[in-house]
Structures are given as C-alpha cells and as structure tokens.
Amino acid sequence: MESLTSPVAAATAEAPPAPDGPQAAARPRRSGPTVEVTGSPEANNREWVRWVRRVLALVVIVVGWQIGCSTGLIERHQMSSPATVVRTIWDMTRSGELPDAIGISLERAAKGFALGIVTGVVVAVIAGLWRAGEDLLDTPIQVLRTLPWLALIPLFIMWFGIGETPKILLIAIGVFFPIYLNVFAGIRNVDLRLVEAARTFGATRRQLIVDVVLPGAIPQFLVGLRLALSVSWLSLVIAETLNADSGIGYLMNRAREMLQTDVIVVCLVVYGALGLLFDVLVRLLERRSFRWRRGFTGN
Amino acid sequence: MATRLHRELADRTAGPDSLALQVRGLGRAFDGRSVLRGVDLDVRPGEFVALLGASGSGKTTLLRILGGLDIGFSGTIRVPTARSVVFQEPRLLPWKRVWKNVAFGLRDSDARAKARAALDEVGLRQHADVFPATLSGGESQRVALARALVRAPDLLLLDEPFASLDALTRIRMHALVAELWARHDPAVVLVTHDVDEAVLLADRAVVLIDGHLETEVDINLARPRHRGTPGFAAIRQLLLAHLGVDADHDSPPDPPGPPDPHQN
Numbered sequence: 001m002e003s004l005t006s007p008v009a010a011a012t013a014e015a016p017p018a019p020d021g022p023q024a025a026a027r028p029r030r031s032g033p034t035v036e037v038t039g040s041p042e043a044n045n046r047e048w049v050r051w052v053r054r055v056l057a058l059v060v061i062v063v064g065w066q067i068g069c070s071t072g073l074i075e076r077h078q079m080s081s082p083a084t085v086v087r088t089i090w091d092m093t094r095s096g097e098l099p100d101a102i103g104i105s106l107e108r109a110a111k112g113f114a115l116g117i118v119t120g121v122v123v124a125v126i127a128g129l130w131r132a133g134e135d136l137l138d139t140p141i142q143v144l145r146t147l148p149w150l151a152l153i154p155l156f157i158m159w160f161g162i163g164e165t166p167k168i169l170l171i172a173i174g175v176f177f178p179i180y181l182n183v184f185a186g187i188r189n190v191d192l193r194l195v196e197a198a199r200t201f202g203a204t205r206r207q208l209i210v211d212v213v214l215p216g217a218i219p220q221f222l223v224g225l226r227l228a229l230s231v232s233w234l235s236l237v238i239a240e241t242l243n244a245d246s247g248i249g250y251l252m253n254r255a256r257e258m259l260q261t262d263v264i265v266v267c268l269v270v271y272g273a274l275g276l277l278f279d280v281l282v283r284l285l286e287r288r289s290f291r292w293r294r295g296f297t298g299n
Numbered sequence: 300m301a302t303r304l305h306r307e308l309a310d311r312t313a314g315p316d317s318l319a320l321q322v323r324g325l326g327r328a329f330d331g332r333s334v335l336r337g338v339d340l341d342v343r344p345g346e347f348v349a350l351l352g353a354s355g356s357g358k359t360t361l362l363r364i365l366g367g368l369d370i371g372f373s374g375t376i377r378v379p380t381a382r383s384v385v386f387q388e389p390r391l392l393p394w395k396r397v398w399k400n401v402a403f404g405l406r407d408s409d410a411r412a413k414a415r416a417a418l419d420e421v422g423l424r425q426h427a428d429v430f431p432a433t434l435s436g437g438e439s440q441r442v443a444l445a446r447a448l449v450r451a452p453d454l455l456l457l458d459e460p461f462a463s464l465d466a467l468t469r470i471r472m473h474a475l476v477a478e479l480w481a482r483h484d485p486a487v488v489l490v491t492h493d494v495d496e497a498v499l500l501a502d503r504a505v506v507l508i509d510g511h512l513e514t515e516v517d518i519n520l521a522r523p524r525h526r527g528t529p530g531f532a533a534i535r536q537l538l539l540a541h542l543g544v545d546a547d548h549d550s551p552p553d554p555p556g557p558p559d560p561h562q563n
Contacts, residue, residue, distance in 0.1 A: 194392060196390075197386060198403065199368070200366055200383065200384050201404035202404035202450075203403065207403075211392065211403070215394040218394075292393050292395075292431075293393065
C-alpha cells in the first residue's frame with residue numbers, strides 16, 4: 001500500500017479518516033520518491049575474478065620488463081631481464097653462493113628479531129602491569145624512541161667493531177620499539193570489565209596476568225610483530241650494506257663493484273621474496289591465534 | 300519451600316549472624332557527589348530481594364560494593380565470603396572455551412566436572428567446548444549464570460542481567476533464574492529497573508531513589524508467578540507509584556497472560 005502511494009496522493013489523502021482512529025487521520029503519511037533495487041547474489045562469488053586480475057597485473061609487469069630488455073629499450077647494464085635474473089639465480093644456487101648468503105642473512109635477522117621481541121615483551125609487561133615499572137621504564141623509552149635507530153650505526157661500530165654484534169643489535173633495537181609500544185598499549189587496553197569479573201571469581205594475580213591481561217594484549221602484539229618484521233628486514237639491509245663480508249647485502253655490494261647488475265637484481269628479488277614470506281607467516285599466526293575471535297567451534 | 304518458610308520464621312528471632320547480608324549506614328560519593336547515603340539493608344539467607352531504581356539511583360554502585368568491586372564507601376557491610384556476580388554483560392573471556400570460563404578461578408580438582416554440571420543446569424551442556432563468540436546474547440548470559448552458580452554462592456548478586464536481552468529470551472531467563480534459585484537456595488540481590496521483573500522473582504522489593512532506600516514492599520505472591528497471578532498488578536502499580544511513575548499512563552497496552560481481575 002505505502003509504496004504505491006505517490007507524494008501527490010499522500011498529500012490529498014488527508015481528508016478521509018484512516019482506520020487507525022482519529023489521531024492517525026489528522027496526520028498525512030509521509031512518502032518520498034522510491035528506488036527499486038534488484039539483488040544480485042552472484043556479486044558475492046566474484047572473488048576469483050579479483051584474483052585473476054591481481055595475477056594478471058603482475059604478469060603484465062614481468063612481460064613488459066622482459067620485452068623492454070629484449071628490444072634494448074632498457075639497457076643491459078642498467079637492468080637485467082627477468083630471464084637473466086632467473087638464470088643468475090640458478091647459477092648462484094648451484095654454486096652454493098646464494099643459499100649461503102641467504103642462510104647467513106636469515107640467521108642475523110632471526111637473532112636480532114628474537115632479541116628485540118624478548119626484550120620488548122618483557123619490558124612492556126613490566127611497564128604495563130606495574131605503575132612503578134611504567135614510571136621508571138616508559139619515559140626513557142619514549143625519549144629514546146624519537147631517535148632514529150639507524151643513526152646509532154657509527155656509535156655501534158666504535159663500540160663493537162664490524163663483526164656480527166653491531167648488526168644483530170641494530171636489528172634488535174629496531175624491533176624493540178614497535179613490540180614494546182604495541183604490547184604496552186595492548187595491556188593497557190584490556191577490557192577493565194573482564195579484569196573486574198575475573199577478580200570477583202577469585203582469580204589469583206598470576207591467573208589475572210596469564211589468563212586475562214596477556215591474552216587480551218595478543219591482537220595488539222601481532223600488530224607490533226608485523227611492524228617489527230619490516231623494521232628488522234630494513235635494519236638487516238642497512239647493516240649488511242655498510243659493512244659485511246658475508247650475506248645478501250655483501251653479495252650486492254660486491255656485485256656493485258664488479259658491475260654485475262643481474263646479481264644486484266637477484267639480491268633485491270631475494271630480499272623482497274623473503275619479506276613477503278615472513279608477512280604471510282605472521283598472517284597465518286594471526287589467524288591461528290584468533291580462532292576464538294572468528295567463532296571457530298572446533299569441528 | 301517448606302524449609303524456606305521454616306527458616307524465615309527462625310530468622311525473625313535470630314541475631315545479625317544469621318543474615319546473608321547486612322548493610323549499615325552505607326554511603327558512597329564520587330568526587331564529592333553523593334551517590335549513596337545512609338543505606339541500611341538486611342537480607343536473610345535464601346531470600347530474593349529486588350533492588351529497584353531509575354538510572355542513576357545508585358543501585359549498581361550498591362551492588363558493586365556488595366560484590367567487593369568498590370571499597371571506597373563509608374559505613375559497614377557484612378557479606379558472605381561465598382558470593383558471586385552476574386553482570387549486565389556476560390563478561391566472558393573470549394579466548395577461553397565456555398567450560399573454562401565457567402570453571403575460571405575454581406581451585407577444586409573436579410572443576411571441569413562441576414563446570415559441565417553447571418552448564419547442564421542452564422541447558423548449555425552441548426556448548427561446553429565452544430568459544431564464547433559463537434554464543435547468542437541469551438546463551439552467553441546463561442554461561443555467566445552458570446559461572447556464578449558453580450561457586451555455590453551464599454549470596455548471588457545480579458546486576459540487571461536481563462537488561463540487554465530480547466523480550467522473549469528475558470521471559471525464559473526469568474523462569475530459569477527462579478528455578479535455579481529454588482534449587483540452590485542462595486540469597487539473591489537483583490538490581491533492576493524493570494518492575495515486572497521484580498514482582499515476578501523477588502520476595503521483597505526495595506526502592507532506591509537518589510541513593511537512598513525509600514520503601515520496602517513485601518511480595519507475598521504464590522510461586523511460580525506470571526503476570527496474571529492474583530495481586531501481581533496491584534504490587535506492580537504500588538511499586539511504580541513509589542518510583543514516581545503514573546501507572547495509568549505507562550502501563551503496557553496489552554499485558555501478556557490471562558486477564559487480571561485487579562486491573563478492572
């Protein structure tokens with residue numbers, strides 16, 4: 001009935017009494033212009049189309065790159081072609097040069113990353129759970145945070161020389177800040193009502209920390225983890241490019257001196273691929289830790 | 300019911316030690332603004348008391364004090380050590396499976412069995428192993444109820460536990476609470492602004508206005524009750540009048556249940 005009534009008809013319908021009673025009759029029913037929308041359920045099933053488009057975009061770029069190189073549009077000493085890159089990867093893998101370098105770089109990144117995460121979490125938990133901890137730790141950390149951590153390189157070289165220690169420490173410090181900030185914020189954002197409820201149900205202090213506060217901070221911790229991952233990768237590249245006698249960064253530096261464009265490109269590809277791999281890993285971890293959030297029922 | 304009546308008679312003559320709850324001269328102020336003043340309240344063991352009041356009357360503040368969540372009050376309270384709270388929101392830990400939420404904080408070695416038994420009582424046995432996110436609002440609140448009951452409380456504090464549920468679920472929850480109360484026999488303090496809820500469930504309604512206990516109304520109606528129980532409408536109207544609501548204009552147009560002889 002309502003949808004059939006035009007605005008004009010509604011305005012003239014004031015006079016006849018409506019069945020609802022005298023009050024309803026006194027007020028004209030409002031009715032504006034309408035629009036007809038037809039549902040399209042297939043709109044929900046177009047996810048694969050988007051995937052095809054994404055892959056297509058990548059393929060077009062690689063093909064264009066190859067064509068540019070093959071036709072001489074891109075000069076060889078400036079940029080190697082995809083085909084050359086693949087061949088170089090193969091050669092370097094067979095000689096063992098590339099796997100060795102990747103192994104060494106990954107080891108550095110893992111050590112620095114682990115050190116940064118452990119210290120970041122420990123300090124954030126102390127500062128997050130205890131006021132005294134916050135007062136003593138948070139202020140100096142916030143001051144240090146404003147310092148670009150890569151600017152510490154000269155000092156680190158003076159202190160620790162050019163061995164592994166300054167590289168690992170540089171990565172650890174870069175990782176520390178995003179982890180600390182996020183875990184601290186995560187702890188402080190835990191729903192006070194849950195803490196309160198846990199207290200009334202007789203939770204011990206340990207239970208309060210382990211079962212209520214820390215799980216509540218995990219989503220924020222994972223945000224920190226993803227940030228930390230890109231930071232650690234960045235620190236690794238810088239540390240290895242400045243002074244190293246092994247690792248991917250070293251390969252790249254040597255290639256620059258010997259004008260091997262293809263090796264440089266290979267190293268860039270490796271850096272990119274590994275960075276992507278780690279991001280995927282953190283995402284998987286995120287999905288696993290959030291089973292409770294996604295309403296997984298266990299069957 | 301016989302034991303309840305028997306105990307009521309015994310309590311009339313007994314001292315304060317036989318009370319489930321004793322409140323004397325309770326006051327609470329936030330930043331100089333007085334929220335509760337001069338509150339006296341006695342609740343006998345096994346008694347169901349409804350604490351009625353409009354928003355801002357201080358009823359939740361009173362309940363938080365009774366639950367041990369607020370110690371910044373003046374005056375004295377005497378409460379059982381075994382007491383538990385059902386909040387307005389379920390407040391379940393989302394990362395713990397349902398039975399673990401129910402068993403949370405229990406020190407017993409058979410906590411798991413107890414939790415399952417409690418879930419059985421609220422009709423959620425089959426949901427014991429899921430995460431709270433999969434539950435509806437009413438189911439979550441039943442888990443919260445199981446979590447409170449599993450502690451075998453002498454005093455059960457209910458802070459508007461049905462307020463955020465839909466009307467149909469609320470009716471079922473009223474019946475469930477009445478049944479669990481009859482079986483476990485704790486003293487209950489139910490904070491609510493719903494007069495019907497108070498008349499349906501409580502032995503006694505206490506009206507809180509501006510932080511002060513204004514009136515007490517005994518609700519001596521037969522159980523189980525419904526909106527058509529003789530005397531229901533009269534008590535409802537009386538309580539509404541105490542709360543300053545003109546019942547003639549605010550009564551629901553079509554009360555459910557059989558027609559009420561007192562209304563006409």
